[in-house]
Amino acid sequence: MSTIGFIYPDHAAEDDYPLAERLLGGDVRLPVAHIYGTDLHAVAELLDLGSPARLTEGAGLLARHEPDAVVWACTSGSFVYGWDGATQQVAGLSEAAGGLPASSTSFAFVRAANALGLRRVAVAASYPDDVAALFAEFLGKGGIDVVSMSAADIDTAAEVGRLDPEAVVDLVAGRDHPDAEALLVPDTAMRTLALLDRIEERLGKPVLTANQVTVWEGLRLAGASRAVPGLGTLFRTGA
Structure with a gap:
């Protein structure tokens, strides 16, 4: 165990x-x-x-x-x-x-991307712009190029946690980029595990969530x- x-x-x-x-x-x-x-x-x-x-x-x-x-x-x-x-x-x-x-x-996130051989990613962040930019900077230090960054400008984790499944799918899937090998979704306040296969099928590429x-x-x-x-x-x- x-x-x-x-x-x-x-x-x-x-x-x-x-x-x-x-x-x-x-x-x-x-x-x-x-x-x-x-x-x-x-x-x-x-x-x-x-x-x-x-x-x-x-x-x-x-x-x-x-x-x-x-x-x-x-x-x-x-x-x-x-x-x-x-x-x-x-x-x-x-x-x-x-x-x-x-x-x-x-x-x-960095180790998972490396395990899948990913180098170019899009990010669908729930955060305001200034916080989302720090995530992109962190990924860059780990050798991952952020080709597209979207920030939903949600102020609190509680608000993210209240998003219903359809809102999560729309928020995430609508922020992909054609040059990205995968889509990364930071924020452990967002329920994503039950939606992973559905989002990946829609996008046709790996999705990594917090x-x-x-x-x-x-x-x-x-x-x-x-x-x-x-x-x-x-x-x-x-x-």
């Missing part, structure tokens, strides 16, 4: 994790610990949300589950620190978790990667 612990900010789309657990089968547990701060998509607030004190609190909450790895399940609360700062953030999380392997959603890559990264860290249907190209390949 592999156990991957996720630190999730506030409440929005955390039900993607039990859905992933069901799809992955009975030998994986994906417990979620919640930390709380403002859910505003603004730089100062996101820096506070991903602070060492908050992640240390989350690691403590996960300890009772005895995880094999821990992941900070927040894209904006990691890339807002920049590449070097996000690296330090993950190192601090690992230390707070007793030396366990650790990562964040931002690094999960909760999807976060789960994939946790499995990678725990040495529990596997191929499974229903979670998009990334999981069908077993990369």
Whole structure:
């Protein structure tokens, strides 16, 4: 039995994790610990949300589950620190978790794209422009070229979490670009796991979403990667 612990900010789309657990089968547990701060998509607030004190609190909450790895399940609360700062953030999380392997959603996007051999992507972000631009910069540091960036200018994670499935599909699929090899959808507040195959079929290319890559990264860290249907190209390949 592999156990991957996720630190999730506030409440929005955390039900993607039990859905992933069901799809992955009975030998994986994906417990979620919640930390709380403002859910505003603004730089100062996101820096506070991903602070060492908050992640240390989350690691403590996960300890009772005895995880094999821990992941900070927040894209904006990691890339807002920049590449070097996000690296330090993950190192601090690992230390707070007793030396366990650790990562964040931002690094999960880069590693998932690399696993699929992707170099040119479009981004469908829920954030305001200034925050979305920081994600594009982070991807660039990871060797990924953003050929198109769309920002939906949604102010809070709670608003994103209230989007119905049709609104999510329209928001995501309408922001593809013909030069992109894949479409990336940051924001773990957006429910996407149940929609992945549908969106990929519509676009005809891989789609990487925040909760999807976060789960994939946790499995990678725990040495529990596997191929499974229903979670998009990334999981069908077993990369």
